[in-house]
Amino acid sequence: MWKVLAPVFPKFFLSIDTFGPVLRKARGIVLHSIKQGDSGRIVKIYTAQHGLTPFYLRSTYSKKKGPSSALYQPMRILDLEIDFRQSRRLQSIMHAQSGASQSSIYIDPVRTCLALFMAEVLLNCLEEEETSIELYDHIERWIITLEDIDELSNFPIEFMLSLSEQLGFYPHVDTKGDYFDLREGTFHDTPPHHKDFLDSDISSSLRTYHGTGFVAERPLIAKKKMRRRLLEGLMQYYRIHVPQFKTINSFKVLSEVFDI
Secondary structure, three states: OOOHOOOHHHHHHHHHHOOOOOOOEEEEEEEEEEEOOOOEEEEEEOOOOOEEEEEEHOOOOOOOOOOHHHOOOOEEEEEEEEEEEOOOOOOOEEEEEEEOOOOOOOOOOHHHHHHHHHHHHHHHOOOOOOOOOOHHHHHHHHHHHHOOOOOOOHHHHHHHHHHHHOOOOEEEOOHHHEEEEEEOOOEEOOOOOOOOOOOOHHHEEEEEEEEOHHHHHHOOOHHHHHHHHHHHHHHHHHHOOOOOOOOHHHHHHHHHOOOO
């Protein structure tokens, strides 16, 4: 009898894992939210445990008003209980609550725009199911920085530079020269024989940011035009080194409400 039943047990346990709930606790950062149908919503959340993951919010969540809907704003840090199944394209959120105090980000238009900018940059860089606890912690620290600091002029530049270090293409600022080659990530004495480089003024500004500290530790680049040109150069740098990187639509909004 047991010889007949023994092979059946693995299949039985597999069916429990496949079709039954697999509840897990996770910490995540909201990157994007879009309405799905009349009452549902799909939310992309970057988690330390599962990487960039799409979740479907059930109607019981989406019908709620007030604080519950505010949970899914871009760059919101969440403590989650999720029903996670490897075979499923969209995962389910069973419970969510705020994982950090973020009151300033969502009442200050400038900080809100910066959060949108961060989220769009990350969506263009992160791959689904690619996990990194170090990267997650790094992003979360930047969210807390956005919440706490007073001087925001350098923030988007600082964020993009720090993220490039995490992703493996931080500029080689130890090389000598007046022109930064966006393709090679190095400085040269003369302009390269292609169009993907920063002129001497912007290259000099880029060197100003070399280091490992956060925004508050950096000298301020006073000229608005210079900051804008450097940020545009960094977005071009990302487009070269991150194949899926697209135009950052929130940059235009950021430019209109922020002194950049």
